[in-house]
Amino acid sequence: MAFDYDKYLRPGKLPHIWCPGCGHGIAMKGLIRAIDACGLEKNNTAIVSGIGCASRLPGYVDFNTLHTAHGRAAAFATGVKMAKPEMNVIVVGGDGDGTAIGGNHFIHACRRNIDMTYVIFNNSIYGMTGGQFSPCTPTGAKASTTVYGNPDPTFDISKLAIGAGATFVARTTAFHATQIDKLIAEGIKHKGMAVIEVLDDCPTTYGRRNKFRSVVDMMKRLKDIAVPVAAASKMTAEQLEGKVLTGVLYKEEKPEYTQQYAKVIAKAQGA
Amino acid sequence: MSSPRVEVIERYxxxxxxxxxxxxxKVLEMDAFLVxxxxxxxxxxxxQCELRCPDFAIKVFKD
Structure with a gap:
């Protein structure tokens, strides 16, 4: 075996609920490998999620886990981190949970630069509730609530995170399985808000409506649209049409929120 | 070294x-909706199979 996942999984919980070919499983394996590579202790790690397909992940992994209200994962995670600043806090969730219903919590967690790792599983749709369009559904794509094609422009989660103040932002896809764990591991080690966007596929509610013949077609599309940041700098705007950049998109060092808050406490106590 | 062994957990x-x-x-093929x-x-x-399987259903043992 290349890797033994069993030591991080709760016994008896598999098979998971995700549909055949759902990229969430691939991303979850990447997350587990990243946690292992960083050597995080189970008792000192909290995995927090909201509601949705991706948010079922904490049920399968053997850490301190929180499955919270829709979109509120970042808020609960902030609470955990403030109460226990030494704890490693990882948030997982989908694009709808993170950027629509929880958009406000997401941008303010980014703004504060609180030390957590937010892994967004972007499958471009609300999968669990029946395929409604999300802010990440591509313009023109079909969803159960946009049967004539989605008229909305699309959110770029990574740009949103950078704009809101996150200090580590990276993007990868479910096809690039080994890159997932490398980027998440880098995000975990980063002191501050790390956002890792994993583009994946929803064959059941997105692929079916958008003329993807199979799960494999969706995986090949992820391979085709991804362009590493270094390669993109040598490409023209025309060549980059319809592509997404992958790799570390942004990184900087800034004061971290729990450390700043500790100074406030010290000041208030007259230190 | 003996050849690698591929194990499919059918329940997953x-x-x-x-x-x-x-x-x-082409080691693997589909058989009645299972691998x-x-x-x-x-x-x-x-x-590649173990890495990409979304369902934790494949294990490859090198020896």
């Missing part, structure tokens, strides 16, 4: 066929 397999498609030596190890001797232990 949902038959998405990602492993079948990405196996470079079957058709040519075990062809396995080169590249781990």
């Amino acid at each position: 397999c949902k038959g998405c066929s990602i492993c079948v498609e990405f196996c470079p030596t 079957k190890v058709a040519k075990p001797e062809a396995c080169i232990a590249c781990m």
Whole structure:
């Protein structure tokens, strides 16, 4: 075996609920490998999620886990981190949970630069509730609530995170399985808000409506649209049409929120 | 060194066929909506199937 996942999984919980070919499983394996590579202790790690397909992940992994209200994962995670600043806090969730219903919590967690790792599983749709369009559904794509094609422009989660103040932002896809764990591991080690966007596929509610013949077609599309940041700098705007950049998109060092808050406490106590 | 061994956990397999498609030596094939190890001797232990399986259903043992 290349890797033994069993030591991080709760016994008896598999098979998971995700549909055949759902990229969430691939991303979850990447997350587990990243946690292992960083050597995080189970008792000192909290995995927090909201509601949705991706948010079922904490049920399968053997850490301190929180499955919270829709979109509120970042808020609960902030609470955990403030109460226990030494704890490693990882948030997982989908694009709808993170950027629509929880958009406000997401941008303010980014703004504060609180030390957590937010892994967004972007499958471009609300999968669990029946395929409604999300802010990440591509313009023109079909969803159960946009049967004539989605008229909305699309959110770029990574740009949103950078704009809101996150200090580590990276993007990868479910096809690039080994890159997932490398980027998440880098995000975990980063002191501050790390956002890792994993583009994946929803064959059941997105692929079916958008003329993807199979799960494999969706995986090949992820391979085709991804362009590493270094390669993109040598490409023209025309060549980059319809592509997404992958790799570390942004990184900087800034004061971290729990450390700043500790100074406030010290000041208030007259230190 | 003995040849690698590919193990499919049928209880976890949902038959998405990602492993079948990405196996470079065509070790795996679909059989009644589940994955079957058709040519075990062809396995080169590249781990692509184990890495890409979304369902924790494939394990490759190198020796």
